[in-house]
Amino acid sequence: MELFLGMDVGGSRSRAAVVDGSGRLCGTAEGPGGNPVSHPPDQAFRALAGAIRAVLHDVPAAAVRSAVVGMAGVGPMQLPAMSADLADLADAVGLPCRPTVVGDVIVAFAAGTAEPDGTVLIAGTGATAARITGRERTAGTDGHGWLVGDTGSAFWLGQRAVRAALAALDGRGAATSLLGGVAEALLGTGAGDPVPETVLNADARADTAERIVHAVHAGPPIALARLAPLVSIAARAGDAVAGGIVAEAASLLVADVDPIRDPGERTPIVVAGSVVAGDTPVADLTRARLAARWPGCVVTAGDAARAAAWLAAARSVPPGRAAELHATILGT
Known part of the structure; x- marks a missing residue:
């Protein structure tokens, strides 16, 4: 029996999947965030080792022929050290192969299509777009982090929600x-507390604003991403301010794709991440705008861990067989 291991490693969670040569799913596992870019190396690799051991609990590690690990924030400068560390990790958990590290954009693209070329737009906690050629990233936009980029992301939406609240106050x-x-x-206001919209007293408004600002600065900046659903809820209820934020986010995300894609191109555009692949107003508007410019090209990404396992298997089979495996593993 030949097995293929895939991992999708993020800052908040690590997910793993194992498939066999027929595309049958043999195991899945999930653990804490294992991205060394987001966590101390020792902590990150403990999380990775735990997820790998969990996914291999009922299958022999020695049967794993190939493994692919997708990570955000891993560029050419980090790859040599990352690959060496993963080789040590593979020895520790009993894998006979050295895992291949790829960027999360490669895995996200593969989660939507078996094609080797196209475009991927990711908007979750962060946001980025990339051109994929031969299953390699050949161009990209944004992905610069919350401080200087990631426009249209969940963080960006959460930040805009807070700004809109403070401006209203x-x-x-x-x-x-x-x-x-x-x-x-942020403040845990309940039924017994004054509803902020009805607070007309200037001192009360100033106090509410100060408490909101304090709550924001008391936590890590990236925690603002958890406020993104508030924009969706408000926009769907007809709130004009929230609707404007949604429209701006969609424009920014489509603008990420523009510089790296030809106007008449027919390759897939894979959308991934909670903001553009989920059930959100931003997703609806972004996908509609992309589809209007590139009809029939927009595809929603599936499970990233399974996509990584497919990438591992695709390296060992003919191209035609790889497409069949993709349909089996990801349901495409």
């Missing part, structure tokens, strides 16, 4: 239901 912006949502999420 001090009169710089229009009234918005985002104020109530942000106050509830």
Whole structure:
């Protein structure tokens, strides 16, 4: 029996999948974030080792012929050290092969199509777009992190929600239901507390704003990403401010694709991540705009860990067989 191991390694969780040569799923596992870019190396590799051991619990590690590990934030400078560390990890867990490290954009693209060329747009906690040629990243936009980039991401949406709430409080912006949502999420206001929209006293408004600002700065900046669903809820309820944020996010995400894709191109555009691949207004608008410009090209990504396992298997079979395996493993 030949087995193929795939891993999707993020900052918040690590997911693994094992398939056999027929594409049958033999095991899955999930563990804590194992990305060395986001965590201390020792902590990251303990998480990776735990996920690998868990996914191989009921299958022989010695049967794994190939393994692919997808990680965000891994570029040419980090690859040599990362590959060496993963080789040591493979020895520790009993893998007979050396895992191949690829960027998360490669895995995300493979999660949507078996084609070797196309475009991938990822918008989850962060946001980036990449051109894929021969299953390699050959061009890209954004992905620069929350401080200087990631426009249209969940972090960006959460940050805009807070800004809109603060603007509504001090009169710089229009009234918005985002104020109530942000106050509830950050301050835990309940039924017995004043509803922020109805607080007319200037001192009370200033106090609410100060508490919101304090709550934001008390946590890690990236935690603002958890406020992104507030924008979706408000936009679907007809809130004009939230609707404007949604429209801006969609424009920014489509703008990520523009520089790396030809106008008449017919290769797939894979969308991945909770913001553009989930059930959100931003996803609906972004996909509609992409489909209007590139009809019939937009595909929603499936399971990334299974896609990584497919990438491992695709290296060992003819191209035609790889496409069949993709259909079996990912349901495409």
